[in-house]
Amino acid sequence: MQLTQVMLDSxxxxxxxxxxxKGMDIPLFSPEEKEQLLAEFHPDYRKSGxxxxxxxxxxxxxxxxxxARLLNGTSRVYKKNINLDKIDYECDVLxxxxxxAGASAAIEALNVGAKPIIITKLRMGDAxxxxxxxxxxxxxxxxDSPARHYVDAFGGGHFSNKPELLSQMxxxxxxxxxxxxxxxxxxxxQPDGTMITTHGGGTTRKRMHACRDxxxxxxxxVLRDEVINRGIEIVDFVSAIELILDTxxxxxxxxxxxxxxxxxxxxxxxTVIITTGGAGRLxxxxxxxxxxxxxxxxxxxxxxxxxxxLMYPDTLQYHPTGVAxxxxxxxxxxxxxxxxVGAQILNIDGEAFMNPLETRDIASSSIIRECxxxxxxxxxxxxxxxxxxxxxxxxxxxxxxxxxxxxAMFRMYDKFGIDMRKVPILIYPTLHYQNGGIEIDxxxxxxxxxxxxxxxxxxxxxxxxxxxxxxxxxxxxxxRIAGRIAGEKAKSVKIKKFTLDFVDKYQQEVEKAGVxxxxxxxxxxxxxxxxxxxxxxxxxxx
Amino acid sequence: MEEMITVYLMGKPYSVPSNLTLMDAMEYAGxxxxxxxxxxxxxxGACATIYRIxxxxxIKFCLACQTQVVENMYxxxxxxxxxxxxxxxxxxxxPTEEIMMQLYPEIYNCVGCNACTKACPQSLNxxxxxxxxxxxEYAKCAQExxxxxxxxxxxxxxxxxxxxxxxxxxxxxxxGKYLAPNTQHLDDRLAEIKSGKCEADxxxxxxxxxDEIKSIYNTNNKDKEK
Numbered sequence: 001m002q003l004t005q006v007m008l009d010s011x012x013x014x015x016x017x018x019x020x021x022k023g024m025d026i027p028l029f030s031p032e033e034k035e036q037l038l039a040e041f042h043p044d045y046r047k048s049g050x051x052x053x054x055x056x057x058x059x060x061x062x063x064x065x066x067x068a069r070l071l072n073g074t075s076r077v078y079k080k081n082i083n084l085d086k087i088d089y090e091c092d093v094l095x096x097x098x099x100x101a102g103a104s105a106a107i108e109a110l111n112v113g114a115k116p117i118i119i120t121k122l123r124m125g126d127a128x129x130x131x132x133x134x135x136x137x138x139x140x141x142x143x144d145s146p147a148r149h150y151v152d153a154f155g156g157g158h159f160s161n162k163p164e165l166l167s168q169m170x171x172x173x174x175x176x177x178x179x180x181x182x183x184x185x186x187x188x189x190q191p192d193g194t195m196i197t198t199h200g201g202g203t204t205r206k207r208m209h210a211c212r213d214x215x216x217x218x219x220x221x222v223l224r225d226e227v228i229n230r231g232i233e234i235v236d237f238v239s240a241i242e243l244i245l246d247t248x249x250x251x252x253x254x255x256x257x258x259x260x261x262x263x264x265x266x267x268x269x270x271t272v273i274i275t276t277g278g279a280g281r282l283x284x285x286x287x288x289x290x291x292x293x294x295x296x297x298x299x300x301x302x303x304x305x306x307x308x309x310l311m312y313p314d315t316l317q318y319h320p321t322g323v324a325x326x327x328x329x330x331x332x333x334x335x336x337x338x339x340x341v342g343a344q345i346l347n348i349d350g351e352a353f354m355n356p357l358e359t360r361d362i363a364s365s366s367i368i369r370e371c372x373x374x375x376x377x378x379x380x381x382x383x384x385x386x387x388x389x390x391x392x393x394x395x396x397x398x399x400x401x402x403x404x405x406x407x408a409m410f411r412m413y414d415k416f417g418i419d420m421r422k423v424p425i426l427i428y429p430t431l432h433y434q435n436g437g438i439e440i441d442x443x444x445x446x447x448x449x450x451x452x453x454x455x456x457x458x459x460x461x462x463x464x465x466x467x468x469x470x471x472x473x474x475x476x477x478x479x480r481i482a483g484r485i486a487g488e489k490a491k492s493v494k495i496k497k498f499t500l501d502f503v504d505k506y507q508q509e510v511e512k513a514g515v516x517x518x519x520x521x522x523x524x525x526x527x528x529x530x531x532x533x534x535x536x537x538x539x540x541x542x
Numbered sequence: 543m544e545e546m547i548t549v550y551l552m553g554k555p556y557s558v559p560s561n562l563t564l565m566d567a568m569e570y571a572g573x574x575x576x577x578x579x580x581x582x583x584x585x586x587g588a589c590a591t592i593y594r595i596x597x598x599x600x601i602k603f604c605l606a607c608q609t610q611v612v613e614n615m616y617x618x619x620x621x622x623x624x625x626x627x628x629x630x631x632x633x634x635x636x637p638t639e640e641i642m643m644q645l646y647p648e649i650y651n652c653v654g655c656n657a658c659t660k661a662c663p664q665s666l667n668x669x670x671x672x673x674x675x676x677x678x679e680y681a682k683c684a685q686e687x688x689x690x691x692x693x694x695x696x697x698x699x700x701x702x703x704x705x706x707x708x709x710x711x712x713x714x715x716x717x718g719k720y721l722a723p724n725t726q727h728l729d730d731r732l733a734e735i736k737s738g739k740c741e742a743d744x745x746x747x748x749x750x751x752x753d754e755i756k757s758i759y760n761t762n763n764k765d766k767e768k
Contacts, residue, residue, distance in 0.1 A: 028763070126580045126588060133585075140731040147743040148762060155759035159752060167744050174731045184632055184715030186684060186722065193723035204766045212688060217585050221692065222718070225711055229629050237577055259576040292586075293579045328563045328610055332583045407689055411664065412584055415608050525576065528569040530562055535572055 013350035026355040041365040049285045054513040057309040066282040073521030075503045076241040084498040087268045091117040092490035094269035096240045099127025101455030102275035103223035104479030114487035121239035125224040132216025133335035135208035136472035138173035144205040146170040156202040157463025164442045165461045176476040198340040200468030202359040208469045213406045243306045246496040251451035270490035271450045274299035278434045278456040281526040287431040288331025298522035299457040308446040311459035312436025320363035322430020324385025326416045331430045336468045342396040346387040347376035361465045364429035385426030444482035454482040547613040564606040584608040587693035590620045603661045603695045623694040625705040637716040639678030651702035658696035684717035
């Protein structure tokens, strides 16, 4: 890919300042500077990005405009006369979502003697988990402790995390690593077995465990293999389009739809676990995203319509280092590990304007400030970027370090003709994670009885900002908890008559409030035209 | 103004901007993906694709999300490829040469044609890692195959009908579970957690007033590991 002349000129400045920047200690922002940065530059503080919800358990609270459009949309089953009597799938624990949390939940539900089924709208393992590159946190070294992990994550989350969730996560983190290790996940280790751990933004001890920069992919492929080995039924290329409650208001299943044939299928279960992940593909405030194609908040939307309460739906994480150039992969993630191993963040003059390991919300705000208020970004075809000085990694660790430590990143750029060993790369914040989600208690149950939630779809664990490596941890720890508890609970559940009456009631309230948008909800898959907006289409079955 | 080029999607010509990836070009042409699309970042292997440039004899292989369109590309995105995954209990099997023979005996039918390696969009030395698997050298197989995204293009090309991604996954799990060195500090921490000490420490912090926790947070940050 051809770099512009402005980029080439700026690279010369980057190269000129590199010797002096090597080994330089760049101070962190003070608490006051951080607050100011967030208030002035973080997208969560942009009022036009949010709207007040008028209907549902969070009425009166804020949600991103794009999420509210779906929450105020039209259910795909509304007035469709769905026959709930013909049961296609029956199980103890219905797991909606085939990522890391869903796989962990399924294995543990099976371990307590329940029969799980996993529903996934793409393939098993098609999830943000697969894309998590940098690592998974756990306080398992002598100089570290779960208590320190707790404080790091609590501070990183601006002290708004739910303590009873966060404490479980940090206390069960070492066990999660052990579990994965014993399933055969290949963690990076020294020859004596010591885990190779690094910092992430906001950690005070090096507790980031990794599998090169394929950490999530390695974990996901092992979990998927284990799910198959354990004989767990997987229903793939089928989307959940609405939950089913019984007449007592308990979650008892879901209405499903085959993506390709359109067939409606009914799943009946004693308990339901939502593990549908995040919302990056809603492209809040027009941001590109690092997320999977399926990250459209389906679980959040379905649970909300059924009456569940959300927690912090208005706090999003913008990963500071999304690809800003080349245009083909704008928004794709450049793992935080690139900074963990030494790359600095630089402006057009080659100046290191911030410590590269600030927490993600601070780092993103600082980069946005550099490109907007300070006008020191590097222009790209899509906007701006700042440099991530990757050649510095090999200056620090020696030649070959990039291929050894971040091969996936090297490959991604190399495919578009950029050799990050030789030239720095351009990055800009990308929509990465929903910090909030469906509110859960310590047993992962939502405010709807027998509806459990784990993984990114759940809210509260990370407060209003998650630290790197705590989502890989969260999906394993809470996936397993949800699987165990929902599996045990299933043993005593008596299912009453199925109903979708709540859908009608919700739609009527939306209409009464005058906020209906008419969009089909949940979204299932985003629609992209890449500028071909003149294309006229009609559904082909009409 | 962006340059428009012609690509043949499933054999049918469409005019698309030349700067798009194959995945994006399909959407520009009006497709909405309901399979064959995953992470869109080169990690998941959902969009295995085969193409040929008009007039060229060579068949090429790629991930649709990681490949820019080229004039006169004839493209078939593989919706699915039937691979063979064997069922095993990871706690029962051992990292012996015999286990490969039992589960994936077809690897010994490899004819050395190297079509697998040529098909790999990750540029892995696929035939080499199969050779390691044949010899029970699981550590080498695990390292050599580590960046596999299981797109299945190697299997689609193999005349010996080997399911390479499943073979290497088995090798990696055997390595990770049985051959990689044990982590003593992890076991030590697990014992400490079992003793109840860690929980008591966390609870003690949780019980403190917020201002005090904030001050611990600031102190800890000053004592950050170098």
